[in-house]
Structure formats: structure tokens, C-alpha cells
Amino acid sequence: MALLIACGETSSLPYHIALLRFLNGTFDTIKRDISQIVVSIFCCQHKIHENARICGGESLLSSSFEDLLTTIGKKCQLSAQDYFPQKKNFDDGRDPHVVFNVLDTMLKDNLERLKIMRESISFSKKGLLGLKFQDIHTEHIAVVRDLCLEGKLGAALCLRRKMMQKGFVPDVFTHNYLVNGLCRSGDMEKAAWLIREMLEMGPLPNHVTYNTFIKGYCLFDNIDKALDLFSTMINSAIRPNRVTWNILVHALCRKGILEEDIMLLQEILNDNDKESPDVVTSTIFMDSYFKNGDMVQALSVWDKMIQKCTEVDVVAYNVLIHGFCMSQDLKLANRYVCEMLKKGLLPDVYTYNTLIGALCKEGNFSESYYIIKVMSKMGVIPDQISYQLIIQGLCLKGDVVKASELLLFMLENSMVPEPLVWNYIIYFYGRQGDLSSAFSLRDQMFAFGVPPNVFTYNALIHAQVKRGDIEGAFSLREEMLLYGLSxxxxxxxxxxxxxxxxxxxxxxxxxxxxxxxxxxxxxxxxxxxxxxxxxxxxxxxxxxxxxxxxxxxxxxxxxxxxxxxxxxxxxxxxxxxxxxxxxxxxxxxxxxxx
Incomplete structure (x- = not known):
């Protein structure tokens, strides 16, 4: 009773009711303190304005936090109705043992409620922080991948290191982005270091990691290293698959190796993969035979694909058509284009460019122009290579005026060609002695935002030397240096x-x-x-x-x-x-x- 009086409770009330009010007040205070803690967490995590504060005992909370506190408050609020019958004539003179038993039960229940409230707040705080950290790391992973695609590998590796220092290890998919970027840039030593770190610290490399690494070695003609890595995979838990095989076959074919080494790889691979060579493998072999001039072997591979009912794709047809165009057999090339269409395979820009290149070699420019029109009708937009092939053919034929007209057509259709196309026309204008047109075209390059390169100036210098204008040639050299060209x-x-x-x-x-x-x-x-x-x-x-x-x-x-x-x-x-x-x-x- 002394404690109740000290806390401001009137002695006119029954002591158990007064004690109940005292406990409720205590729990209200605790609840207000907890609400302040939640607000501070919420403000910190979501960067609320610095002046955010608790005014008038009401929390500046979002609806989610208000719901949370309401739920906790209901669980932890004391109510006499839960323990005493609601009677207006309630008499304090009842059995004191019953009252103390009731109060004892109330204290136990409310201690349990305090525990629930503490756990709820702790769980909410942990959930907020965990969600925030997860969001941050997800954003960091996305940034790492974007940096790899942009070629900013130093920044990507630095961000990865900082994430790992905070205890978050990026997944294998993100590491594969890094390995791919390093291999494409030719930094194979750093790629090997990264894979060693993956083996030591995680995540463990997968097929994509090793295949990317092997492709990097093949890209820079280090076939021996690629084959060593292939052997390492055979003795490890990650076995080579069809992708590994196709990467190595393509590299070996590019080096002119077609028989013994490739058959050895095939035997090794067949231990794990009993399937017959797929369309990718067959296409690689066929392309290599065509490039080596072995038409018989190339067509033999094609026939085997058809006999095995392999689902031939556009790429396989493109290789076949390109092989016929290399041998200047345009009739067979056109025949297989028609076969593609009958099978429902639409020729792509590579198919049409192959035909355009073959026609330009024959000097058949009217047919080349016709194919450009057909491409547009078929929904295949001609690219720079399409026009470049025709422009080069016209220049070699000596018809620089038509080549210049085609260049103008490209510019009118918002297709600004690369310096190579400009340089071709400038060079042939110079060979014909038309220096005014050559310099005019050089000025057009500047106007369209295409900076002339060393080859542009070499073409102009060659024209000046051929004309006998030595001073003009040396002045072009000085102009090169002014534009930062060596x-x-x-x-x-x-x-x-x-x-x-x-x-x-x-x-x-x-x-x-x-x-x-x-x-x-x-x-x-x-x-x-x-x-x-x-x-x-x-x-x-x-x-x-x-x-x-x-x-x-x-x-x-x-x-x-x-x-x-x-x-x-x-x-x-x-x-x-x-x-x-x-x-x-x-x-x-x-x-x-x-």
C-alpha cells in the first residue's frame, strides 16, 4: 500500500484495483519506450528526415509499425475484466486469499506478455535489418554484373571484396560474370586467381565457370592451357559436358586440327555423354572442312546430320550457304536458301550478307541491290556490313561515284557508317586523283561525328604523294599530330x-x-x-x-x-x-x- 500511495494511487480504491492500475501504467510506459525504439529503427533504416521525433506521446510510425504496436499492446494490456467479475456492488471484503491468488496469476500472465512483447520487437528489428542488408547486397550484386558488362573489372572486383569483408559471398552466377569479363580482357592469371578463391572461400565453381575459363584460353590461342584444364575437369567432380567439347573442337578446328586430337576428346567425352554429336558440333566440323577447302567432307557431315534427323537450325544452313559461296557456287547457295524457307526457317542478316558478298565478288551489283530490297520486305533490316560489302565491291570495280551515293543513302536513313567505309571511298577517290572529293568526304566525317583515323590520313597522304604534292603530304602529317594521331x-x-x-x-x-x-x-x-x-x-x-x-x-x-x-x-x-x-x-x- 505504501508503494501505491508513493506512486500516486488513491487509497480510497480497493488495493487490488489500485495495484492493477499501477501495473497497467507501468506497462504503458514500457510500451511507449518500445515504440520510441521502433521509431528510431524505422527512421534509421529508411532515412527519415532528421527532425522526425515522437510528439505528444504519439509515434510517427508507418501503418505497418502502428499495427505492430497495436498487436503487441493488446497482448500486453492488463484488464481487470479478465480476472474479476464485473459487478457494480463489488465488495472489498471478500476472501483475501482469492484476491492474492488472482493477483499472482495476473503477475505471471503479464510477465509472459512482457516476454512476448520483447521477442516481437526483437524479431521486427531483426527482420528490418535483415531485409535492408539483403536489399543492399542484391543491389551490389546487380552493380557487379553491370560493371563486368561495361568492362570495369577493377571496380567490380573491389566491390566483391568489400561485400565479402562484410560476410556476404556473391553467388556463383555473379562470379561467372567476373570470370567471363577477365577472360575476355585477356587477364587469364587474375581469372585463375579468382577461381582459386572460389574453391577456397566459395561459392564452388560450376560447369559455366570452367567452360568460360577454357573459352578464354582458346580465345587467345592458348590451346595447351585449355586442354590442361579439360584434363583437370575429367579428374574432378565437375565433368566436361557438350559445351566444353564444342568450345575445344571449335578452337582445334580453327588451328587446323581435325583428326587425332579431336577424336581423342570425343572418346573422353563419350565416357560421360553417350549422345551423338549435336548440331553445334556438326556445324563446327562442317565449317572447318569448308574453310580448308574439303567440300566432300563438309557435305558428308551435312548428310549425316540429315540422316540422323538432327534438327538443323539457321546457323547450320548459314555455314552450308557460306561454304557454297566460298566456292562461287551461287546456284546451290540459293537452292539451300529456298530449302530454309520451305522448312519454316527464316534467313537472317548473316545469310543475306553471305549472298551479297558472293554477288559483289562476281560484280553482280544489280542482284546485290535486289537482295537489299528483299531483306527489307522479309523484315530483316540490312546492317552496316550489308552496305559495306556493296560499297567495297563498287570501289574495287572503280565505280566510286555509286559507292558515294550508297554512302549518302545510308546517312539519309540515319545509318552512320564506321570509318572503314569512309576510308575505302576516300582511298579510291585519291587513286583516281579526285582530291577535292576525298577531302570533302573527310570533312563530312567530322560533320557526322566520325573522327578520321590513321588510315584516313594515310589514304589522303597517298593521294598527295601520287599527285606530287609533297608539301601537302607533310602538312597532313602535322594535322594528324594535332588531332592526337600517331x-x-x-x-x-x-x-x-x-x-x-x-x-x-x-x-x-x-x-x-x-x-x-x-x-x-x-x-x-x-x-x-x-x-x-x-x-x-x-x-x-x-x-x-x-x-x-x-x-x-x-x-x-x-x-x-x-x-x-x-x-x-x-x-x-x-x-x-x-x-x-x-x-x-x-x-x-x-x-x-x-
Whole structure:
């Protein structure tokens, strides 16, 4: 009773009712404190404004938290109705033992309710934090994958490391993104390190991981490493599958290996996979036979596919059509295009481009234009390669005007070609001596946001040199440097040749020294131009010295520079020296061949 009076409870009430009110007040206080804790959790996790606070005893909670507190409050609220009959004439003079028994029961029940309330709040806090962490890590995984696709592998690996430091290990799917990105960039050592970490720390690599790793080695022609990894897979829990086999077969066929090694791989694979070679494997073999010129073997593979009722796809037909186009058998190529359509397989852009390329080689440009129209009607949009094939064919035929018109058609249809197409037309304008059209096209490149490259300037320099405008050629070289483009071996050869033809050997040798300082190695053309320039000046000793340097540098013992020297000695009337040099050259050719 003293405790009740100290807490402000009136002594006029029965003591058990007063005690009930005291307990209810205590639990209301606890509930308000818990509501403040929940609000702080909610504000922290969802970044509510800093001024969020509890005003007037009412919590600034979302509906979900209000429901939570309401539920907890109902579970933990004391009510006398649960324990005493509702009688207006309730008399305090009843049996005190009954009252104390009731109060004892009330205390036990409410202690249980306090436990439930504490567990509910703890569970809610844990759920909120767990959900938040899960959302953060899901976002991080998505960022890692996006960074891999963009080629920003350093940032992706850094984010992975931070996630693992916080105890979250990305799944194997995300790690496969990283392995694929590293293999595509050629960083095979780091890819191997990542797979070792997966084996040590998890997640364990799967078929996709190893197949991606093997494909990376094959991509950079390291077939030995790929085969070693294949052997490792055989002795591990992850056995090679059809994808592994197809990757290795494609790499071996590309290297020209078709028989023994591939059959050995087939035997190893058959231990795990009793199925016959699928359409992918057969297509790889067929393509390799076509490229090696073995038409009989290629068609044999095709016949086996048809006999085994293999479901042939568009890719297999494309390989077959491409093989016939390589042998210039357009009738058979068109026949199988018709067969595709009869089977309900629609030709794709690769199919049409194969036909366009073959027609352009034959000079049949009218038929090429017709195929472009057919593509559009069939719902296949011609791509840059479609137009590029026709433009190259027209340029080789000498019809640069039509090629330029087709380029204009592409621009009018919002298809800006790559620099290669522009360079082709510029080069052939220069060959025809039409420098004004060549420079006009160069200006159009700038206007359409296509920056000219080294090949563009080489084509223009070649046109200037051919025209005899040496100053114009050298000014283009200065323009290249202003745009941040470094001259290559072709650029230097053109300028050295121009300087030698104009008799300016000193400048030619300066260009040769500059070429060496930039890390470029002179080729046969470089030495031929310098030898011609020395011979024009009558500096035969220097010409022979250059020829000797050419041989020591490991270049082929070409006859053109030596022929220039022999002819010059003959013009000078020194036929004996010319004959002796010729005999020495023949002897050196025999030594080189042996």
C-alpha cells in the first residue's frame, strides 16, 4: 500500500484495483519506450528526415509499425475484466486469499506478455535489418554484373571484396560474370586467381565457370592451357559436358586440327555423354572442312546430320550457304536458301550478307541491290556490313561515284557508317586523283561525328604523294599530330618515299630515325625506299649498307631492293661489280632456303 500511495494511487480504491492500475501504467510506459525504439529503427533504416521525433506521446510510425504496436499492446494490456467479475456492488471484503491468488496469476500472465512483447520487437528489428542488408547486397550484386558488362573489372572486383569483408559471398552466377569479363580482357592469371578463391572461400565453381575459363584460353590461342584444364575437369567432380567439347573442337578446328586430337576428346567425352554429336558440333566440323577447302567432307557431315534427323537450325544452313559461296557456287547457295524457307526457317542478316558478298565478288551489283530490297520486305533490316560489302565491291570495280551515293543513302536513313567505309571511298577517290572529293568526304566525317583515323590520313597522304604534292603530304602529317594521331609504319613509308623521290635524303633519314624512336620497326618497303634514294644520289656504299641492315633485321631477302642496286651499278658501267653482287645474292638465297 505504501508503494501505491508513493506512486500516486488513491487509497480510497480497493488495493487490488489500485495495484492493477499501477501495473497497467507501468506497462504503458514500457510500451511507449518500445515504440520510441521502433521509431528510431524505422527512421534509421529508411532515412527519415532528421527532425522526425515522437510528439505528444504519439509515434510517427508507418501503418505497418502502428499495427505492430497495436498487436503487441493488446497482448500486453492488463484488464481487470479478465480476472474479476464485473459487478457494480463489488465488495472489498471478500476472501483475501482469492484476491492474492488472482493477483499472482495476473503477475505471471503479464510477465509472459512482457516476454512476448520483447521477442516481437526483437524479431521486427531483426527482420528490418535483415531485409535492408539483403536489399543492399542484391543491389551490389546487380552493380557487379553491370560493371563486368561495361568492362570495369577493377571496380567490380573491389566491390566483391568489400561485400565479402562484410560476410556476404556473391553467388556463383555473379562470379561467372567476373570470370567471363577477365577472360575476355585477356587477364587469364587474375581469372585463375579468382577461381582459386572460389574453391577456397566459395561459392564452388560450376560447369559455366570452367567452360568460360577454357573459352578464354582458346580465345587467345592458348590451346595447351585449355586442354590442361579439360584434363583437370575429367579428374574432378565437375565433368566436361557438350559445351566444353564444342568450345575445344571449335578452337582445334580453327588451328587446323581435325583428326587425332579431336577424336581423342570425343572418346573422353563419350565416357560421360553417350549422345551423338549435336548440331553445334556438326556445324563446327562442317565449317572447318569448308574453310580448308574439303567440300566432300563438309557435305558428308551435312548428310549425316540429315540422316540422323538432327534438327538443323539457321546457323547450320548459314555455314552450308557460306561454304557454297566460298566456292562461287551461287546456284546451290540459293537452292539451300529456298530449302530454309520451305522448312519454316527464316534467313537472317548473316545469310543475306553471305549472298551479297558472293554477288559483289562476281560484280553482280544489280542482284546485290535486289537482295537489299528483299531483306527489307522479309523484315530483316540490312546492317552496316550489308552496305559495306556493296560499297567495297563498287570501289574495287572503280565505280566510286555509286559507292558515294550508297554512302549518302545510308546517312539519309540515319545509318552512320564506321570509318572503314569512309576510308575505302576516300582511298579510291585519291587513286583516281579526285582530291577535292576525298577531302570533302573527310570533312563530312567530322560533320557526322566520325573522327578520321590513321588510315584516313594515310589514304589522303597517298593521294598527295601520287599527285606530287609533297608539301601537302607533310602538312597532313602535322594535322594528324594535332588531332592526337600517331603516324604508323605506312605513314612513314609514304613520307620517306616522297622525300627520297624529291631528292631530300636528309629529311628521309630524319623520318627513319623518328620512326625508330617511336618504336616502329622498318619493313621491306622502308628499306626499299631508302635504298632507291641512295642509289638515285649515287651513294652505293650506303645503299649496300642499308641492304645489309635489312637482312640482319630478319626481313626477307627481297629481290626488289637488290634489283635496284644491280640496275644502278649497270647504269654506272660497273657490270663486274653487278655480276659479283648477283652471284652473292643467289648464294645467300640458297643459304636462306636451307
Amino acid at each position: 603516324p604508323d609504319v605506312v605513314t612513314y613509308n609514304l613520307l620517306i618515299g616522297a622525300a627520297c623521290n624529291s631528292g631530300n635524303l636528309h629529311f628521309a633519314l630524319l623520318l627513319h630515325d623518328e620512326m625508330l624512336s617511336r618504336g616502329y620497326k622498318p619493313d621491306i618497303i622502308t628499306y626499299t625506299e631508302l635504298i632507291r634514294g641512295q642509289c638515285m644520289k649515287g651513294n652505293m656504299k650506303k645503299a649496300l649498307k642499308l641492304f645489309s641492315c635489312m637482312r640482319k633485321s630478319g626481313l626477307l631477302n627481297d629481290h626488289i631492293p637488290f634489283q635496284i642496286i644491280i640496275k644502278k651499278y649497270c647504269k654506272l658501267g660497273k657490270r663486274v661489280i653487278a655480276s659479283n653482287l648477283y652471284q652473292k645474292w643467289l648464294a645467300s638465297k640458297v643459304d636462306d632456303n636451307s
